[in-house]
Amino acid sequence: MLSRQILQCPRLGYCASTSQAVFHTNVQNNSLPRVKPLEEEMPAKSFRKTVRSPSDILDLTSSSKKKNIDIIVTDTHLSQWYKMEPKSLASDYLQLCKSKLSMFVASTAACGVLMAPVPVALAPLAACTAGTFLLSSAANACNQLLEAPYDAQMRRTQGRVLVVHRFSPLHAFTFAGVTGMTGISLLAYFGNPLTAALGALNWFIYAGVYTPMKRAHIGCTWAGAVVGAIPPLMGYSAATGYLDPASFCLAAILFSWQFPHFNGLSWNLRGDYSRAGYRVMCVTNERLCRITSIRHSLALLGLCSIAAPLTGLTTMTFAIDSLPVNAYLVYLSYKFYKAPDAKNSRKLFFYSLLHLPLCMLLMGISNYGRNDDEKISISDKMQNAVDKITKYIK
Amino acid sequence: MSYSQSNTNVRMDRRFDWVGPPDSVSKIRKIMLRRVDNESELEKQYRIAREELNQWNSDFWANHNTLFDTQKIHYVEKRKKELGPLEHVSANDLSDFYRDFLNERHSALMSYNKEWYTRNLALIWPALKVNIVRFMRLLKR
Numbered sequence: 001m002l003s004r005q006i007l008q009c010p011r012l013g014y015c016a017s018t019s020q021a022v023f024h025t026n027v028q029n030n031s032l033p034r035v036k037p038l039e040e041e042m043p044a045k046s047f048r049k050t051v052r053s054p055s056d057i058l059d060l061t062s063s064s065k066k067k068n069i070d071i072i073v074t075d076t077h078l079s080q081w082y083k084m085e086p087k088s089l090a091s092d093y094l095q096l097c098k099s100k101l102s103m104f105v106a107s108t109a110a111c112g113v114l115m116a117p118v119p120v121a122l123a124p125l126a127a128c129t130a131g132t133f134l135l136s137s138a139a140n141a142c143n144q145l146l147e148a149p150y151d152a153q154m155r156r157t158q159g160r161v162l163v164v165h166r167f168s169p170l171h172a173f174t175f176a177g178v179t180g181m182t183g184i185s186l187l188a189y190f191g192n193p194l195t196a197a198l199g200a201l202n203w204f205i206y207a208g209v210y211t212p213m214k215r216a217h218i219g220c221t222w223a224g225a226v227v228g229a230i231p232p233l234m235g236y237s238a239a240t241g242y243l244d245p246a247s248f249c250l251a252a253i254l255f256s257w258q259f260p261h262f263n264g265l266s267w268n269l270r271g272d273y274s275r276a277g278y279r280v281m282c283v284t285n286e287r288l289c290r291i292t293s294i295r296h297s298l299a300l301l302g303l304c305s306i307a308a309p310l311t312g313l314t315t316m317t318f319a320i321d322s323l324p325v326n327a328y329l330v331y332l333s334y335k336f337y338k339a340p341d342a343k344n345s346r347k348l349f350f351y352s353l354l355h356l357p358l359c360m361l362l363m364g365i366s367n368y369g370r371n372d373d374e375k376i377s378i379s380d381k382m383q384n385a386v387d388k389i390t391k392y393i394k
Numbered sequence: 395m396s397y398s399q400s401n402t403n404v405r406m407d408r409r410f411d412w413v414g415p416p417d418s419v420s421k422i423r424k425i426m427l428r429r430v431d432n433e434s435e436l437e438k439q440y441r442i443a444r445e446e447l448n449q450w451n452s453d454f455w456a457n458h459n460t461l462f463d464t465q466k467i468h469y470v471e472k473r474k475k476e477l478g479p480l481e482h483v484s485a486n487d488l489s490d491f492y493r494d495f496l497n498e499r500h501s502a503l504m505s506y507n508k509e510w511y512t513r514n515l516a517l518i519w520p521a522l523k524v525n526i527v528r529f530m531r532l533l534k535r
Contacts, residue, residue, distance in 0.1 A: 037485040042470070084411035084425065146511065149451045152421045153459070165413040165425055169514060170521035215507050274492035275462045277503040283492045341485065 038342060041271045086166045095161050096144060096175060097137030105231050106133040108254060111360045112235020115250055115313060117369025121239070127190030128238040132231050134183030135199045139227075141176035142207035145169055150215075153276040156269060191238035198237065202230040214278050218288070221281055225258035246313040246369070253303050257356055259296035260333050263289050264349030268342050290337040293348065297333040301326040304359065309368075316385045318366035322359060329355050420456035422448065436527060440520045447513050454506055458499065465495060 086092040109132035113125045144151065144162045148169075151157035162172055180203055188196035206227045213220040229251040236247035266273060266282045267289070274283045281289040304322040308314045332351055336344045406412060406426075414424035425448050427441045469491045473483050496503075 037483065037488050041485075041488055042483075080415035081406065081412050084413050084427075146514070149422060149455065149510065152416065152423070153455060158416070158421065163423070165411075165423060168521060170518055170525065173518055212507070212511070215503060270489065270492055274496055275459065277458075277496065277499065277507075279496060283489075283496055285493070286489050 084165050092161050098140040102133050102136035105136045109231040109235040112232035113239045116236050116239035123190050124238045131183045131187035134179045138176045138180030139203045139206040145172045150276045154272040195234050195238040198234045225255045228258045229255040245311040249307045249311045249313045256296040256299045260293045261352040263293045264345045267345035294333040294337045297330040314366040315368045420452040422452040440524045
């Protein structure tokens with residue numbers, strides 16, 4: 001996918017995003033409709049009053065001579081001080097591991113297991129789902145550990161457990177270590193070493209490559225898309241023990257899906273992202289942001305309807321019934337490309353959340369390779385499809 | 395916890411870890427870690443290092459956020475003058491501002507990021523030692 005983009009867009013290279021060759025937004029901006037910015041983006045009128053009142057300053061002078069066990073704090077903010085302890089350990093742990101996201105990732109790994117051309121065995125399926133969930137939790141805990149001050153700056157993330165100091169960094173680090181090691185061992189024991197290696201690699205890429213890169217370079221979104229593409233590979237290899245073109249097709253579908261998803265999400269938060277120092281596409285190169293959404297939506301169309309049956313991932317049924325699902329995604333990406341505003345980006349993001357489960361469901365029911373009588377050659381498959389369509393038309 | 399409702403300085407129990415409200419400019423919360431009477435040098439250094447790291451974070455972000463807000467105001471005023479009375483500042487103009495601001499602050503943010511990572515991860519090992527010391531103390535009792 002990446003090489004296709006580099007060929008199609010000779011201006012895009014991995015040079016610093018300040019280079020004029022990548023931008024040329026002076027020309028493009030005039031063709032965009034003039035959209036009003038969001039209310040919260042415009043500077044507030046009463047900005048001038050940022051003088052900090054003396055009551056904000058902590059007074060510690062009186063405790064130097066006396067031996068006492070108390071700290072002095074002014075009363076005005078007393079009710080806002082609270083003890084550094086988790087309110088409810090379970091719910092705080094779930095927040096630390098970003099449980100909804102981890103469950104979504106675990107479901108993509110389960111899809112990988114189910115799409116494998118072998119009979120479904122319960123042990124690899126359960127172990128893979130649990131192992132991926134645990135590894136994703138570990139990666140997310142590492143991410144939150146490294147990003148606590150940045151999360152404090154953005155409205156979306158300012159309530160996270162490490163921002164409000166519910167536990168110490170050591171606690172979060174231990175949590176990450178324990179869940180990560182448990183995940184890797186589950187995958188190695190019930191799956192196979194390849195799956196465990198992929199899991200460990202994914203943890204490393206998310207916590208060690210994607211998280212720092214978010215601040216350094218616009219290519220972070222591509223690294224993040226790779227992180228999203230590896231769980232189906234993990235599932236597939238847990239079931240079969242190897243990786244073949246069908247598994248890579250599945251991974252590519254997930255890779256391409258990340259772009260409309262992330263671009264739709266991040267567009268509305270550009271102000272917050274810029275202030276917090278994230279070098280994401282929607283801030284540093286908004287034309288690229290819109291273009292990649294539509295390019296990858298078109299790529300999804302090609303992947304689902306051409307590559308999936310060709311590599312033997314699914315039957316022709318999926319190629320046909322995924323067409324309307326992907327076509328609507330292309331349509332929303334196109335609208336976002338033409339008129340990038342709050343409404344279109346939100347629609348794109350929410351539809352992407354529906355699009356992936358729908359695709360995975362359709363893929364699951366059009367699974368190919370498990371039964372021997374399905375194994376016919378590609379030209380025969382195409383002939384059968386053409387016959388079916390002509391019969392339907394008649 | 396002993397406190398009064400009056401409008402004077404109040405005392406907070408030093409035996410617990412406290413977290414304060416987010417600072418209005420830097421958005422970072424102030425922390426105060428617990429101290430025991432016979433705390434060892436190791437514990438004291440760890441506590442001071444962690445509180446200092448938090449304070450340093452707060453100072454950096456206070457500076458950065460004020461820069462962002464003032465530059466945004468100047469930019470919006472400049473664009474308003476250029477556009478004239480009839481048009482309004484569009485989201486695309488703000489996009490230009492966001493991009494330019496990030497590029498300007500790139501090196502400052504990169505050095506902050508590097509220092510934050512090294513200091514944060516460097517505190518993990520002392521934290522482990524302190525926890526072991528405290529655990530031993532608990533066992534002795």
